[in-house]
Amino acid sequence: MKHPFLHGAHNAGRFQDQSVVDRYHLRPAYPPETFTILNELIVDEPRAVLDVGCGTGNVARPLTEYVEHIDAVDLSLPMLERARTLLGGYSPKVRWLHGRAEDVELEPPYALVTAGESLHWMEWDVVLPRFAQLLMPHGVLAIVHIVDQPVPWREGYCQIEQRFTNNPSYVPFDWIVELEKYVLFQKLGERETASVEVSQTVEDYIAAKHARSILSLDTMTTEQATQFDTEMQALLLPYALDGLLTFSVVGGITWGNEVRPPLEQAGRPLQRWKATFLASSNSRDPLSHFVVVEFTTIGHERPLLEANSCWSISPRFVHILAQG
Numbered sequence: 180m181k182h183p184f185l186h187g188a189h190n191a192g193r194f195q196d197q198s199v200v201d202r203y204h205l206r207p208a209y210p211p212e213t214f215t216i217l218n219e220l221i222v223d224e225p226r227a228v229l230d231v232g233c234g235t236g237n238v239a240r241p242l243t244e245y246v247e248h249i250d251a252v253d254l255s256l257p258m259l260e261r262a263r264t265l266l267g268g269y270s271p272k273v274r275w276l277h278g279r280a281e282d283v284e285l286e287p288p289y290a291l292v293t294a295g296e297s298l299h300w301m302e303w304d305v306v307l308p309r310f311a312q313l314l315m316p317h318g319v320l321a322i323v324h325i326v327d328q329p330v331p332w333r334e335g336y337c338q339i340e341q342r343f344t345n346n347p348s349y350v351p352f353d354w355i356v357e358l359e360k361y362v363l364f365q366k367l368g369e370r371e372t373a374s375v376e377v378s379q380t381v382e383d384y385i386a387a388k389h390a391r392s393i394l395s396l397d398t399m400t401t402e403q404a405t406q407f408d409t410e411m412q413a414l415l416l417p418y419a420l421d422g423l424l425t426f427s428v429v430g431g432i433t434w435g436n437e438v439r440p441p442l443e444q445a446g447r448p449l450q451r452w453k454a455t456f457l458a459s460s461n462s463r464d465p466l467s468h469f470v471v472v473e474f475t476t477i478g479h480e481r482p483l484l485e486a487n488s489c490w491s492i493s494p495r496f497v498h499i500l501a502q503g
């Protein structure tokens with residue numbers, strides 16, 4: 180299944196650019212409260228975590244303080260090499276794994292899976308079912324990100340970005356809404372950290388923009404890079420005090436699970452079924468009445484849903500069941 184918003188492997192490859200890796204530490208760090216929230220999401224033991232798309236370890240390294248073990252996975256070797264050299268990166272609790280979250284060899288089970296600004300690069304149809312299989316009974320997937328905060332230079336920045344981006348078709352989107360739309364994720368909760376005030380030199384703030392895949396210096400000519408930096412300086416200097424920009428950083432954590440079919444037999448979800456339903460009430464109702472026309476389960480003698488029986492279930496579950 181193709182999702183219109185996913186960035187794809189080609190753009191994810193930009194995180195192998197040395198110019199991106201060298202500037203990645205200038206991107207805003209997650210506020211420390213992010214990790215106390217993640218800690219509270221761990222229920223099962225042993226407290227082992229899988230961090231996917233770990234990059235230089237902005238999630239994995241601070242989490243080492245709270246857990247027994249972390250497997251941190253990234254497809255960019257240069258990002259992993261940098262991660263090992265940073266604070267907490269040499270902790271014996273972390274195992275840095277080079278590979279794709281979709282198929283890298285792992286040692287489950289995990290009490291928590293974390294994805295810091297990385298899930299949108301992955302094949303959702305592959306990774307979401309995979310994470311569900313890797314998790315312990317109370318385990319969840321936590322999607323971690325920096326929550327966009329208003330800054331007075333935002334409008335000006337967007338205009339500059341649009342002229343220099345290497346991916347002009349990219350449209351920012353709400354990942355959670357998209358994941359739920361494709362019935363791949365069921366949100367169980369979300370929290371934001373308190374806002375933390377950060378000061379950064381104008382030069383570092385601009386350099387941090389080149390740590391984004393869409394503004395990698397490896398995709399710009401020297402002239403373009405100089406032009407970008409000059410325009411950014413002109414935009415930002417009026418807001419700087421003694422060369423420093425001050426802005427707020429807020430961490431966002433949304434957690435949940437892969438949506439699983441609601442039908443189970445002997446505690447095990449049905450693996451294969453074929454169903455036809457007839458909607459008998461307004462399908463915009465959150466709970467609609469569906470009449471079973473046909474329901475067969477491969478490997479089961481008797482259909483679990485009788486023909487002509489009527490069920491009150493969410494239309495989105497009917498959608499999953501009907502996929503078989």
Ligand SMILES: C[S@@+](CC[C@H](N)C(=O)[O-])C[C@H]1O[C@@H](n2cnc3c(N)ncnc32)[C@H](O)[C@@H]1O
Nearest residue numbers: 194232233234237253254255279280295297300
């Ligand atoms: C924006 S960085 C986020 C890094 C870190 N989690 C953070 O929060 O700062 C996205 C990372 O995802 C990695 N990535 C992209 N697709 C991946 C995949 N399919 N499997 C593993 N890592 C992937 C990239 O190499 C990159 O390091």
